[in-house]
Amino acid sequence: MEQEQLQVSTEILPDGVGVISASGYINNEGGQAVADAVERLLEEGSTTLLVDLSGTRIINSIGISILLEILEKLLDASGRLAFCNLTPTIAKTFEIMGLAQYAGIYPDRETALGALGSHGGA
């Protein structure tokens, strides 16, 4: 199940938006890896964050709980969090668990960055 191996990378775009790309199984370890990436970006001053989940096909409620904690922390820091490239099932679980109420959900990175007021890397 190589496709479930978690890979997380981060970048900060020229206009300050932090992008976290995560692929693989978002369970407790996967969720924590994303949380650690968020922490690093916050320390670098980026409070508008986009989590790109292309490559993530399976997720569990423990992983989503950790994403909820990230969201709370970011809201407390007056930041913004958005997600893009979710599978329909992952998008549905985000809605059920309330994540979609506070975080933007977008079909792809370009749309998400536009909604976040970012010009991307251009």
Added chain:
Amino acid sequence: MGVELHLPLIPDVELVAAKAVEVVGRDLGMTPEDIESAAVATVEACLNALEHGGNSKILVRVDVVEVEGRRFLQAEVEDHGVGFDPRAVPGAGASRVHGCAAKRGWGLTLIRELMDEVQVRSRPGLTLVTMRKGVGEGR
């Protein structure tokens, strides 16, 4: 064509059950979205069994069943732990973001939302979660 798995209590073993659902669902011609929903629900049932099932192995059966003329992919997850009262599990409700400590305990809610039919039977020594997702036409 059913699959029966005896899962040991090792990290990420729930993915084995998810893979079984994926393979059977694909063979049945289910849509990727329906397969994924069934896989995520099965993962959640396995996680509950891992958390509450004591030290016993988890039994997972994935099969196709016909009920009143409709075909379903059926996934069953069985453990032999202390059991629980399914009626006492909170249902889907408002977001748990901000101000609510209970961010966990979503497993059964997700299972019920993602699957078409769900039955939970639990008593001390045996918990059996039966989940069905419709196949093809007539859903």
